[in-house]
Amino acid sequence: MNGGPALEAIDVVAGYAPDLPILHGVSAHVEAGEVVSVIGPNGAGKSTLVKAIAGLVEVTSGAVRLHGRDITGRRAHRLAAEGVGFVPQSENVFATLTIHENLIMGGAPMPKSVAMERIREIYGMYPVLQERMHEKAGVLSGGQRQILAVARALLTKPRLMLLDEPTAGLSPTAAGELFDVVRGLSERGAAVLMVEQNAKAALRNSDRGYVLAEGRNRLDGLASVLLSDEEIGEIFLGQRRDAVGPGGVE
Amino acid sequence: MILQHIADGILSGAIVSLGAIGLSFTMKLLRFANFSHSELLTWGAYSALVFLAFFLSFGGFLDGTIGPFSFGPALLLAMLCSCAATSVIAILLHRFVFDRLSRAAGQMTMVFASFGVALILRHLVQLIWGSDPIYYSNELQFAVLLPGNVRVMPDQVFLLVLTMFVVAALHLFMTRSRTGIAMRGVSENPDLARVSGINVDRIITCVWIIGASGAALGGVLYGTTVQLRPELGFGLILPLFAAAILGGAGSLYGAVLGGLIVGLSENLSVMIIPTTYKPAVPFLLIVAILYFRPQGIFGERSR
Amino acid sequence: MIGVVSYLVFFLILSLTFGVAVLGLNLQWGFTGLFNAGVAGFIAIGAYTMAILTGPSRDAVFGGFELPFVVGLAGAMIASGIGALFVGLATLKLRHEYLAVATFGIAVTIQLVCLNWEYLTGGTLGLIGIPNPTKAWAEGPLIQNSLYLAIVAIVVGLTIAALELIVKSPWGRMLKAIREDEVAAASLGKSPERVRLEAFVLGCMIMGLSGALYVSFIGYVSPWDFLPILTFQIWTMLIVGGSANNRGALLGALIVWGVWTMSGFVLSRVVPSEIQARGGAMQAVLIGLILVVTLLIRPRGLIGEELQVSRHARS
Ligand SMILES: Nc1ncnc2c1ncn2[C@@H]1O[C@H](COP(=O)(O)OP(=O)(O)OP(=O)(O)O)[C@@H](O)[C@H]1O
Ligand SMILES: [Mg+2]
Numbered sequence: 001m002n003g004g005p006a007l008e009a010i011d012v013v014a015g016y017a018p019d020l021p022i023l024h025g026v027s028a029h030v031e032a033g034e035v036v037s038v039i040g041p042n043g044a045g046k047s048t049l050v051k052a053i054a055g056l057v058e059v060t061s062g063a064v065r066l067h068g069r070d071i072t073g074r075r076a077h078r079l080a081a082e083g084v085g086f087v088p089q090s091e092n093v094f095a096t097l098t099i100h101e102n103l104i105m106g107g108a109p110m111p112k113s114v115a116m117e118r119i120r121e122i123y124g125m126y127p128v129l130q131e132r133m134h135e136k137a138g139v140l141s142g143g144q145r146q147i148l149a150v151a152r153a154l155l156t157k158p159r160l161m162l163l164d165e166p167t168a169g170l171s172p173t174a175a176g177e178l179f180d181v182v183r184g185l186s187e188r189g190a191a192v193l194m195v196e197q198n199a200k201a202a203l204r205n206s207d208r209g210y211v212l213a214e215g216r217n218r219l220d221g222l223a224s225v226l227l228s229d230e231e232i233g234e235i236f237l238g239q240r241r242d243a244v245g246p247g248g249v250e
Numbered sequence: 251m252i253l254q255h256i257a258d259g260i261l262s263g264a265i266v267s268l269g270a271i272g273l274s275f276t277m278k279l280l281r282f283a284n285f286s287h288s289e290l291l292t293w294g295a296y297s298a299l300v301f302l303a304f305f306l307s308f309g310g311f312l313d314g315t316i317g318p319f320s321f322g323p324a325l326l327l328a329m330l331c332s333c334a335a336t337s338v339i340a341i342l343l344h345r346f347v348f349d350r351l352s353r354a355a356g357q358m359t360m361v362f363a364s365f366g367v368a369l370i371l372r373h374l375v376q377l378i379w380g381s382d383p384i385y386y387s388n389e390l391q392f393a394v395l396l397p398g399n400v401r402v403m404p405d406q407v408f409l410l411v412l413t414m415f416v417v418a419a420l421h422l423f424m425t426r427s428r429t430g431i432a433m434r435g436v437s438e439n440p441d442l443a444r445v446s447g448i449n450v451d452r453i454i455t456c457v458w459i460i461g462a463s464g465a466a467l468g469g470v471l472y473g474t475t476v477q478l479r480p481e482l483g484f485g486l487i488l489p490l491f492a493a494a495i496l497g498g499a500g501s502l503y504g505a506v507l508g509g510l511i512v513g514l515s516e517n518l519s520v521m522i523i524p525t526t527y528k529p530a531v532p533f534l535l536i537v538a539i540l541y542f543r544p545q546g547i548f549g550e551r552s553r
Numbered sequence: 554m555i556g557v558v559s560y561l562v563f564f565l566i567l568s569l570t571f572g573v574a575v576l577g578l579n580l581q582w583g584f585t586g587l588f589n590a591g592v593a594g595f596i597a598i599g600a601y602t603m604a605i606l607t608g609p610s611r612d613a614v615f616g617g618f619e620l621p622f623v624v625g626l627a628g629a630m631i632a633s634g635i636g637a638l639f640v641g642l643a644t645l646k647l648r649h650e651y652l653a654v655a656t657f658g659i660a661v662t663i664q665l666v667c668l669n670w671e672y673l674t675g676g677t678l679g680l681i682g683i684p685n686p687t688k689a690w691a692e693g694p695l696i697q698n699s700l701y702l703a704i705v706a707i708v709v710g711l712t713i714a715a716l717e718l719i720v721k722s723p724w725g726r727m728l729k730a731i732r733e734d735e736v737a738a739a740s741l742g743k744s745p746e747r748v749r750l751e752a753f754v755l756g757c758m759i760m761g762l763s764g765a766l767y768v769s770f771i772g773y774v775s776p777w778d779f780l781p782i783l784t785f786q787i788w789t790m791l792i793v794g795g796s797a798n799n800r801g802a803l804l805g806a807l808i809v810w811g812v813w814t815m816s817g818f819v820l821s822r823v824v825p826s827e828i829q830a831r832g833g834a835m836q837a838v839l840i841g842l843i844l845v846v847t848l849l850i851r852p853r854g855l856i857g858e859e860l861q862v863s864r865h866a867r868s
Contacts, residue, residue, distance in 0.1 A: 054445050080447030088442060094435045104428060105435045109447035112428060152446065283650035285590075285657070347845060355852050358588055361653050362788060365590075366844035369785055373834035373841070380831070488661060491654045526669040533658030540647055540655065 004068025006032040006191030007053065007160050011062035014052040018060070022048045024215045025062060030160070030191040035182060037202040037223065038195045040212035046195040047089050049212065050162045053193070054086040055079045066160065081109035085158030089165045089195070092149035095138030099129055099148055102137050106152035115155065122151050143174035150181060161185055163194040167201070179205040203227045253398040255517045261406045261475070263513020264413040268468035269486060270493035270505040271420070272461020278437045278500030279457055280352065282360040286343070287465065288490050289371035292483035294336040294466025295473040296375055301328035301335075302386060318404035320389040321474060329470045333463035340462035341455060343367060349454075368484075376480040384478040409471045416467065417506050420460070424502060429456055437500045485529070489516070492532035496539050498546025508546075511535070555695065562698045564814060569705045570766045572806035575790045576712050576799060577759030583796035584720055585752040586732030587645070590653045592760055592787045594660030597667055597779035598636050599629035599761025600768045604680040605673070607769070614680070615673050622686040626708075626765050633761025634754050636663075641753040645746065660784060667776035679775030683768050701770055708766060712759060713799050719755075728752055782837060786813065789844040795854025804855060813840060 007030040015021040022045050030036045038046050051057040053064055055076035063072045071079060080086075094102050103122060107115025123130035126147055132140070137148055146166055153161065163182065167175035175198075182205065186192050196202030203209050203223040211219040211226070219226065273287040305312050305324035312324040347367060351360045393401040424430035436443040436453045444450055472482055492512045497504020512532050519531045539546065574596055581587040589595075605616030607625040620628075644655040667674045674680065687700040719725050731745045768774045786809060794805020816839050820832035847854065 056441055056444065076441075076444035077447050077449045080445055084445075086445040088445070091439055091442065094438050094442065096438050097431065097435055101431045101435070104431050105443065105446045105448065107447075108428065108432060156447065277650070281650075283654055285653075347849070351848060355848070358649055358653075359848055359852060361588065361650060362792060363845050363848050365785055365788065366841040366848070369782070369841035370838050370845070373837040376834040377831050377838065488654075488658050491658075495651070495654070524669065527665055530658075530662040530665050533655075533662050536658055537643055537655060540651055541643065 004065055005029045006034075006067055007193060008065040008068075009049070009053060009062070010065070012049065012052055012059055012064065013061040014048060014057050014059045016048075016057065021060065022215050023052065026212065026215065026217055027062075028193070028210050028217075028220075030193050032159070032191050033186050033189050034208065035186045035192040035194060035206045037199075037206040037209040038193065038212060039197075039199040039202060039209060040218065044212040045215040046212055047164050048215075050086065050164050050193065050195055051088075054084060054162055056086075077109070080156065083156065083159035084162065085153035085156060085160070086162045087146075087149045087153045087164060087166055089168070092164075093137040093140070093145050093152065095136065097137060098134050099137055099140070100133040102148055102152050103129075103155060106155035109156055118155050118157075122155060126151055142169045143171070143177075146170060146174070146178060147181075150178070154185075157190075159190055161190050161192045163192065165195055165197055168197060175201065200227065252518075252521070253400045255521065256514065257396070257400045257402055259514035259517035260510060261402070261409060261513070262517065263510040264410055265468045265472050265475075265509075266486065266489045266493050266512050267506040267509025268413055268416065268464045268471070269490045270497070270509050271464045271502060272457075273490050274494035274497060274499050274501060274505040274508075275433075275437070275457045275461055277494055279433075279440075279454060280348065280360070282348070282352075282357040282364070283491070284348075285361065285364040285487060286368035286371060287364075287461070288483035288486040289368050289375075290336050290340060290462050290465035290483070291469035291472065291486060292375050292480065293339055293371060294332050294462075294469030295478050295482060296379055296469075297335040298325070298328040298332035298466070298470045298473065299379070299384065299386065299478065301331040304328075315387075315389055318391070318394075319408055320387045320391050320403075320405050325386060325470075325474070329467065332470055333466045336466035336469075337459040337462040339371075340458040340465075344454070344458055368487075372480055372484055379478075379480070381480055384473075386473055386478075403475065405474050409475055412467070412471065416464065417502070420502055429453070433457060488529070488532040488536070489513075492535045492539075495536055496546055501546065504546055559695045559698065562695065562702050564810070566698065566702050566705055566770055567767075568807045568810035569702075569709050569803070570763055570770065571787060571790060571810055572709060572763075572803045573705075573712055573766060574760045574763035574787050575794070575802040575806045576709075576716060577756040577763065578787055578791050579756075579796055579799060579802040580716060580719075580728075580759065581753055581756035582791065583798070583802070584725065584732065585728045585749060585756075586649075587749060587753055587756070588649050588653045589656045589753070589756065590784060591640070591656035591658075591660035591663070593779045593781060593783040594656075594663035595633045595637060595757040595760040596764035596767070596783065596787075597660075597663050597776075598633045599764030600774045600779070601667065601674055601680070601764075602629040602632040602761065603765035603768045604683050604774045607684055608680055609682045609684075614671070614675055616680075622684075622769060625769070626762060629761045629765035630758040631761075633764070634758040637754045637757030638750070640757075641750045645749050645753060657781070657784075660779075660781060664776055664779055667779065674776065677776065679773055679777075681773040683772050683774065685769050685772060705766055705770075708762065709803070712762070713803075716799055724748065724751075782840075785844070786810075786840060789840055789847075791854075792844060793847050793854055795856040798854075798856050801854055801856035808855075809840070809843065812843065 009026065009028045011025040011027055012023050013021050013025055014023045026049055038049060040046050048057055052059050055074055059072050063070055065071065066082065094105060103119045107118060128144060129148060129151060137145065140148060150166065167178050170178065182192055182194060194202060203226055206223045209220065209223050209226045210217060269288060269291050273284060276284055302324055305327050312322065314322040316322050347363050348360050351363055391403050391405060393403055395401055424434060432443065432448045432453050433456060436448060436450055440450055469482065489512045493508030494505055496511055497508035512535060515535060516528055516531045519528055574592060578589060578592055581589050603625040606620045606628045607622060608616060640659050644652055647655060668677060685701065687697040690700055691697055727748050731748060790805035790809040791802055793809055795801030813836060816836050820835055824832050
């Protein structure tokens with residue numbers, strides 16, 4: 001590990017079609033041991049940002065660095081091997097594979113014996129997964145699915161964890177448990193970048209936060225400061241009152 | 251009589267199954283209908299001819315037959331080599347045509363391209379080996395009489411056993427090995443597989459190898475039990491599609507069962523329609539299944 | 554000199570006749586995005602209908618009504634249209650790749666019917682003695698062929714004029730909207746399924762017209778003229794010329810048919826006669842290569858669609 005923050009995104013321009021950027025130069029950084037939230041209205045480009053960092057969306061200009069090393073344009077599976085874990089917003093488990101097979105997928109970058117050992121550890125941490133290891137992931141409940149999705153990404157002990165709305169659709173209790181898992185990750189030294197719909201809950205469980213709007217940085221700062229910021233209330237409670245869904249009410 | 255049709259249907263269905271496995275996988279994974287897949291059966295059959303001549307030239311124990319079969323060790327070796335050769339063809343086609351087009355254009359462009367590729371592959375066979383039927387061996391075989399007055403050739407029994415063996419081996423591969431599990435994962439959700447650390451390009455190569463090897467085996471077995479003709483694969487385009495679509499794209503057992511259904515319906519159809527219309531049967535199956543259950547028997551509804 | 558001119562006339566008649574089918578395909582693929590892999594089948598329906606309606610009567614075979622040429626053309630279009638209506642109703646709901654498989658199967662089935670339903674189609678022998686109207690108008694093959702070329706040119710001109718009108722109409726704009734985005738198209742009001750079906754039927758009618766022109770010129774019809782390679786040829790013409798552009802479609806027809814006949818001519822000279830039969834295989838390899846290489850290096854064809862701001866903004 002050499003100098004620089006665990007993750008550093010500098011002026012990232014990225015999108016799904018060559019001539020149609022969604023991110024117009026977004027910057028963010030996460031230190032090791034830190035939990036950082038990305039919040040913003042629907043369509044702001046939050047998912048696009050984490051996908052660009054994970055190597056799923058092409059970065060057309062700007063740079064992404066991992067512990068000071070430039071990883072811009074590196075392909076997703078290589079990043080996974082270098083310690084980037086990613087839990088996408090939707091379809092984040094393999095519904096047609098069993099729980100055990102989902103975990104095996106997560107261990108792809110490691111030698112088989114190491115991966116099997118890690119799967120045993122994961123089963124120790126989440127006994128519910130072990131109980132149902134031979135069932136298809138598609139039959140799991142929402143909360144169990146999210147746990148499996150995080151567990152799959154955890155398998156390689158990533159140094160940077162990217163979570164895209166991990167608590168969406170969860171009950172407050174389940175969401176609370178998930179935030180505990182996230183905290184645990186950072187306490188073990190990982191850097192966590194977490195996209196959240198529920199701005200308040202997210203900021204309460206983070207060290208810092210970024211607010212994105214229309215593919216640009218809008219605000220950033222310490223979570224406690226952002227929590228009391230009026231503009232955030234404007235962005236979220238003004239425009240998106242209707243979008244306060246199940247995990248959106250505290 | 252009906253028993254004989256059933257037996258013939260299962261046997262021709264086994265060949266369709268072997269070919270359809272690869273078609274079904276590539277349809278699911280690369281999301282395009284590959285009209286040139288059936289030409290891989292032709293190339294598998296004809297390239298085995300070349301390897302066969304090579305191994306026979308050594309004479310000795312290679313040159314001879316095994317038990318009641320019309321072939322000997324040389325053809326078995328040739329079959330393995332042909333799987334490798336056909337895989338190389340498939341990978342080259344992927345690398346230089348389909349993969350490039352999938353990046354630059356869309357799936358439909360890949361479908362056109364597969365038309366062109368099919369035309370090229372088929373007529374190259376005709377250019378190189380001519381249009382007359384060819385046989386691997388001139389050995390005479392005696393049919394075995396099964397109960398119910400059903401006649402089968404020993405080679406056909408071999409065909410059936412080998413197909414069952416291949417399917418069982420693939421089943422183990424897809425459920426036990428990490429590569430096999432990754433194949434299933436990639437076909438469900440390529441992006442999630444990527445971020446899990448799977449090299450999707452490597453998995454796609456594996457899928458082509460499996461698909462092309464299945465096609466090569468199907469082609470060689472067709473050559474053994476019927477004959478080699480340049481139009482061998484062309485005549486199988488609709489049966490292969492019917493089997494893959496019936497079974498649901500991406501499903502191993504679907505493709506196998508689909509192949510059997512196609513073989514059986516083709517052979518049983520001659521009891522109600524003139525034999526000359528037999529080639530239309532797979533098409534009718536395709537239309538029926540697409541109308542009533544577009545995701546196939548085993549397929550999950552596409553997202 | 555006469556030889557060259559009469560060959561040129563002959564060549565133009567055939568390539569423009571195929572050009573008509575390319576125009577029909579262009580309506581389906583270029584403008585609407587429908588993948589029809591059964592072009593040969595719809596050309597065959599038109600060809601056989603023409604033969605049955607205008608051909609001489611004979612024993613044990615249906616038809617031979619000896620009707621006028623124009624009635625034959627109209628009948629061919631109607632018959633192909635009816636065939637397309639049934640096919641379309643059964644298959645147009647399918648996803649693209651399945652539509653390709655289904656229409657491919659239809660062409661195979663139509664060819665089987667041509668081959669085997671002897672009462673209707675004359676079976677493997679086909680139907681002969683189809684009248685060419687120009688034979689009654691003038692003496693001498695060159696003049697007759699020139700007159701036929703004029704007929705074909707008029708048909709091409711009318712078809713293009715009609716297509717241009719259609720494409721510019723509100724219905725035509727609907728086609729492009731469907732090609733770009735079905736969901737957005739649905740919001741324009743008309744049911745996309747209905748419009749797709751209409752475009753499919755109309756395109757197939759034009760293909761039937763092409764088949765009718767073909768048999769009247771050649772004078773006979775045989776099931777071997779409608780093999781899947783014909784579908785490949787028509788598709789290659791469209792791709793090489795550039796889809797969604799009627800001039801491109803015609804240019805593609807001229808070029809691809811030119812390459813096809815020239816290569817046939819060259820191969821017949823250079824290839825030793827004992828493997829002459831393989832010359833056809835070389836031609837097929839060539840046409841396959843043209844298709845694949847065009848797709849790889851110039852996917853929009855020689856003259857592609859004029860770029861328009863038809864992409865709806867994504868946001
Ligand atoms: N796969 C895609 N292809 C094309 N455009 C896309 C794609 N995914 C997202 N977009 C567009 O990119 C923009 C940003 O989307 P993104 O998913 O990053 O937003 P988000 O901030 O995550 O929103 P949400 O809160 O709804 O998850 C949107 O306008 C969206 O329409
Ligand atoms: Mg999002």
